[in-house]
Amino acid sequence: MAQLLLIEDDERVRSALLRSLRDLNHQVASAPDAMTGLRAAIDHRPDLVVLDLGLPDLDGSQMLRMLRGVSDVPVIVATARDDEDEIVRVLGSGADDYVVKPFTAKQLDARIQAVLRRTGGGGGERDSTVAVGALRIDPRGRSAHLDGTALELSPKEFDLLHYLASRAGEVVAKRQLLTDVWDLPFGGADKTVDVHLAWLRRKLGETAQAPRFLHTVRGVGVKLVDPTAGDER
DSSP states (O other): OOEEEEEOOOHHHHHHHHHHHHHTTOEEEEESSHHHHHHHHHHHOOSEEEEOSOOSSSOHHHHHHHHHTTOOOOEEEEESOOOHHHHHHHHHTTOSEEEESSOOHHHHHHHHHHHHHHHTTTOSGGGSOEEETTEEEETTTTEEEETTEEOOOOHHHHHHHHHHHTTTTOOBOHHHHHHHTSOOTTOOOHHHHHHHHHHHHHHTTOOSSSOSSEEEETTTEEEEOOGGGSOOO
16 A cells, blocks of 8 residues: 655645545545645655646745655656646656646556556565676665676666566566556557667677577567576577
């Protein structure tokens, strides 16, 4: 059960979401403005924050930047603003996801579950360091090391590497990666996965033609393996 903080100034929307999210087995606290929400996020340390942008005392994007200065709590921005530049700016400021109103509680719940899977929110086994051969991944610190050397990964590269390493030896379909890592449950471009895999391979010191950790299973998907465990080609 996730501990959520809903920051929403519209009383009708706030009440409806509180009721619906609680019906979906979440524990939810709420705040009607940015500063109340910021204090609640710091004091109560929720698993995830759902943040509206159109708040009465401070724009939600400003509050997000303030929150990011003191906390790495996952944040889903839930707003009526659908401008692409705004979405890119807010995601770049530290939001983990962005959903445009109107949406159903079930749609929001699916986003919440996906973000918590990616970030390890709510505690549990995903907080543990993942080790595959000489590769070490720390989900809490969002860091990865190979042979003791830190890997410089983008947020999505880290998410992809952590996802595959957590399922070492398991073949994962690209469509499954699009669903779980990119949060695209209705499909997307396989090319997105291919590009990120190519970037990861370069940073892991390998190529598709000479793989070490990342092995493509033609027509099925990709798997991450321990290269010291034997020939996995």
